[in-house]
Amino acid sequence: MTQQTPDDCIFCRIVAGELPSERVAETERSIAIRDINPAAPVHVLVVPRRHEPTVGAxxxxxxxxxxxxxxxxxxxxxxxxxxxxxxxxxxxxxxGQTVFHAHVHVLAGARFSEEWLL
Known part of the structure; x- marks a missing residue:
């Protein structure tokens, strides 16, 4: 697994306000931002403020x-x-994880192809 530190993590920089994002919601512990390369009409990333590489961590x-x-x-x-x-x-x-800061993709607004139906 690729290791990213809070200093070189794009999500940590977004959480800190160092990089722009379209925030759609936030709590004391997490933020929700629109994905810059959406895979569906609704594609939001929910990101914890605390840096952990995976949801398991x-x-x-x-x-x-x-x-x-x-x-x-x-x-x-x-x-x-x-x-x-x-x-x-x-x-x-x-x-397929490319940013090693735990996050959840929320996708909606389009029918998913059969290969996406599990």
Missing amino acids: LAASSDDLTDVFRLVQQVAEQEGVADAHRMVVNTGSGA
């Missing part, structure tokens, strides 16, 4: 993990997709 703090998933639900409701959305978590480069 984030699970050491149930408060942070719970907050992420509460914010996922809040975003889905706010975007009008609470009854039809997908949450995706990529863990490790073999699964």
Whole structure:
């Protein structure tokens, strides 16, 4: 797994306000931002403020993990997709993770192809 430190992590820089983003919601523990390369009409990333490389590592703090998933639900409701959305978590480069700061993709607004239906 590629290691990123808070100093070279794009999400840490977004959380700190050093890089621009379109924030759609936030809590004391997490932020939700629009993906800059959306894979669906609704594509929001929910990112914990605390740097952990994966959701598995984030699970050491149930408060942070719970907050992420509460914010996922809040975003889905706010975007009008609470009854039809997908949450995706990529863990490790073999699964497609490219930013090693835990985050959840919230996707909706388009029919997913059969290959996406698990």
